[in-house]
Amino acid sequence: MTRLFGFYTQNTLKCLYTLEELGTDYDFHLVDLFKGEQRQDDFLKLNPVGKVPVLQVGDESLFESGAICRYLANAAGSDSYPADPMDRAKVDQWMDFFSVHLGHWLNTQYFENVIKVKAQMGEPNMEKCAEARKFALTQMAIVDTHLAEHTYLCGDQLTIADLFAFAYIEQVEHLDFSWNDFPHAKAWFDRIESRGSIQRGRAKVTPL
Structure with missing residues (x-):
């Protein structure tokens, strides 16, 4: 299962746009930054930095929007991140x-x-x-x-x-x-x- 944790931030939107462009099957989970949900223990297990977005793929998690977008394109074998x-x-x-x-x-x-x-x-x-x-x-x-x-x-x-x-x-x-x-x-x-x-x-x- 692929899940994206995020909020209304530009870094989250980068990942959402990439997921949608690639046609990846995923769930989106809102992390309310104004309520401090990014500092809760369960979230910090996914990202010790305590920031969104975070991509969870099975038992693995990945943070930093650039790394997430590159991973998604690589995993999909997409030309949107060329092999050359x-x-x-x-x-x-x-x-x-x-x-x-x-x-x-x-x-x-x-x-x-x-x-x-x-x-x-x-x-x-x-x-x-x-x-x-x-x-x-x-x-x-x-x-x-x-x-x-x-x-x-x-x-x-x-x-x-x-x-x-x-x-x-x-x-x-x-x-x-x-x-x-x-x-x-x-x-x-x-x-x-x-x-x-x-x-x-x-x-x-x-x-x-």
């Missing part, structure tokens, strides 16, 4: 870029403007928001230029990098952000959002 070393490295390259750079700055803005409010953790840190916005806009321009010449992040075929990146970029819908300067990224965004896997994945969780 260079093609695979390009998928890893874009996943790393979003984890470390653009996705990080989008997450910062989302946390300050949305999560803190919902969790009653205080007012947004405007200095952090300004820094995150500056870097996010610069890096979004890089992505937009790249997508001017590519249908997907790694060429003409959808890969797990696109689903991974989409989960970060969809946060802009909740932020002070305009697509006007990024038409190629917007076309890519719309292309991914129209996929049934995105709609089915989103239906598993309740938006904040």
Whole structure:
């Protein structure tokens, strides 16, 4: 049995989109972070770090969204994580870029403007928001230029990098952000959002 433990977070959504795109048979179990369920003993046995998402396959469990998405594609024998070393490295390259750079700055803005409010953790840190916005806009321009010449992040075929990146970029819908300067990224965004896997994945969780 395959089960995903998660909450309405971008890291959980990456995995949901990948599961749905691959057509994997799985169950979804909500872990309410606002209630502290991620710190309960049963959950910590699955992930000692106490964070979501966690993928459980039989008696094994796996955490970190990138590792989960790669495992799922490998287990399914999917071309969405190519076997060719260079093609695979390009998928890893874009996943790393979003984890470390653009996705990080989008997450910062989302946390300050949305999560803190919902969790009653205080007012947004405007200095952090300004820094995150500056870097996010610069890096979004890089992505937009790249997508001017590519249908997907790694060429003409959808890969797990696109689903991974989409989960970060969809946060802009909740932020002070305009697509006007990024038409190629917007076309890519719309292309991914129209996929049934995105709609089915989103239906598993309740938006904040």
